[in-house]
Structure formats: structure tokens, C-alpha cells
Amino acid sequence: MLRVYIGLLLLSLCGHSFALMAGSAAGQPSDTPARRIDANLPNSPWVGVGSLRTPNGSYSATVVARDYVLTAAHVVAGVAAADLRFALNADGDLSFGSIAAAVIVHPGFVSPQQPNANDLALVRLAQPIPDGVEPYLLSSRYPRLGAEIVLVGYGASGDGAVGPNVSGSSTRKRVGRNVIDSFGHAPAGQAKSALVFYDFDGPRGTANPLGGPTLGNDVETIVASGDSGGPCFVFERGQWKLTAISTFVITTTSARASTFGSIGGAVLLQPHREWLAASMHAPAPHSNSQSGYAARFLRYLQSSLSLVRLKPASALRNLLYALRPTT
Secondary structure (H helix, E strand, C coil), X not given: CCCXXXXXXXXXXXXXXXXXXXXXXXXXXXXXXXHHEECCCXXXXXXXXXXXXXXXXXXXXXEEECCEEEECHHHXXXXXXXXXXXXXXXXXXXXXXXXXXXXXXXXXXXXXXXXXXXXXXXXXXXXXXXXXXXCCCECCCCCCCCCEEEEEEECEXXXXXXXXXXXXXXXXXXXXXXXXCEEECCCCCCCCCCEEEEECCCCCCCCCXXXXXXXXXXXXXXXXXXXXXXXXXXXECCEEEEEEEEEEEEEECCECCCCCCCEEEEEEXXXXXXXXXXXXHCCCCCCCCCCHHHHHHHHHHHHHCCHHHCCHHHHHHHHHHXXXXXX
């Protein structure tokens, strides 16, 4: 599987911080990095995607509870919590910021030198996110082959025919889409895959190592260095839900990283639901980690492990219970 690759680039190991790529300025319809920027407005669907600044650069992370964000393990492994700062651009530039209180790296993460099915980490924030920013829920199912995903990330960008050439900023997030072309690398003891792959097909779909159609020059994208920890969303039951976390890019025999013909990859979250629930369930020092939205998110995670076996009415009751107001 994926014998076309000649090199793997984790999205935090290059000297510059790149984010989601644009299509070609010469393609039809024409595209530029500026057109991919998502405005820092409170009504954006991606308002809960923030930048995560580390001593090694700025990356991406996603709000999954009032005091937790989810990112890639290779971004934060070995970094002290006090050296991490998460920021949101929910209502203007840098409308919220918090240092980390704790870092929880997936216990199965060992080496960042290959696509790692356990490349995940939770970061507990010292300050809860503000009202008006709703944490994202996890998808209740594995995505299908050919499913369309939305990618969000911070950093620089560029023309897909040329490569990254526009500097990035922790106040600027970009958005694009792609299609799941392949799965791979199931963890030991699990029948289901834990990684997704997609290719950057180009304006005409001719730079296409994994097959499948292009979404168009001004829609399709790929991640690059600096997008590690960024979310992959699917639209499920009327809302955007997290299905994977971006972690790597594979160069091919005919394409440099993050140009047309290269391959992006992400870690599926479905196999890790129990780890996520258990990690956020653990009591935090000097705080009550079981209060507020975090506790309700955990209860929803735990109940939705069997969501597909419930009748729709039961599933709806579970969701409403998880999101009910608290005093």
C-alpha cells in the first residue's frame, strides 16, 4: 500500500511553519492563499480551531472540551506545559489565550519517524475557553472511503504548483477540503484502520497518485509543516464533527511536499475514543476536571461508543443529556 512515496515529512519538523495550501493562480477557477483565509468572526464554523505555540513554532489544535484541546503528539511530546500557549481568534485576532496546565501524550506514541497511528495528545488549559465557543464532538462512526473532509490549519500557504511561499501567523487560519482516498495501519488487535490518506490532485485531477476525482482548483487542499494537530471534519447529523487529526505529508516520486501530487495523512479518532474519555476523566491536580462541559463531553463520548446500536430517539436523548445546561 502507498508504494509511491519516497519520503515522509511530519508537519512540524521543517524549518518554516506552513499551513493549508491553495490551488494554482493559473488554474480555473483561479485561487490564492488569501482566498483560503477564514475570517476571525464568532459565527465561523471553525471558531474552535486555534493556534498552539511551542518553543519549536506555532501549530494547530482543536477545542474538545472547555479546558482541553486536541493536537498531534509529535508537536508537544517532551515540551513542558508552561511552554505551550493556545490561542483562539473567535471574535477578532487573539480573542482568547491560555497557557497549558498539563500535556497528555498518547501512551502508544513512540517514534515520529513514520506514520504513527497513535500520534495524538491532549493539552489541558489553565483557563477555560470563553462562552460562545462550543467544543467539537467526535464523529460517532468511521468515515467511508471517498468521504469529503474539511481541513483547517494555521501557518503559511502557497500555490499548489509551486509550494509554500506565504508567511504564516497565529491569527490566520485557512480552510480547504479533500477526499479520503485510502486507509491504513490498523493498531494491533484492531480490525479497523487508524490512518487516512488523501492526495492533492491539482486543478485538472492529473496529479493523482491515489486515484479519485479532484474537488477543484479553488477547493481542494493539502496540509504542510505547521498544520500538525489541525482537525479533519466531517458533516454528520447536521453538524461538523471531528474525525481525524492531521499529522504528516508524504512526498511522491513526482511531487515535492505540499505540492500537487503529494499525499496528506491524518490519525483517525474513532479507535481512540476510550483513551480520550479516560484521559479527560482523570482528576487534574488543584482542579475539579469533572465539572462543566468537560464532564458532559466525557459522558457523551462514553455513551456514544455504542451510538450506532441505539435507535435515533435514544441517540438524541443521549446528545441532549450531554449538552444540557448546568448550574
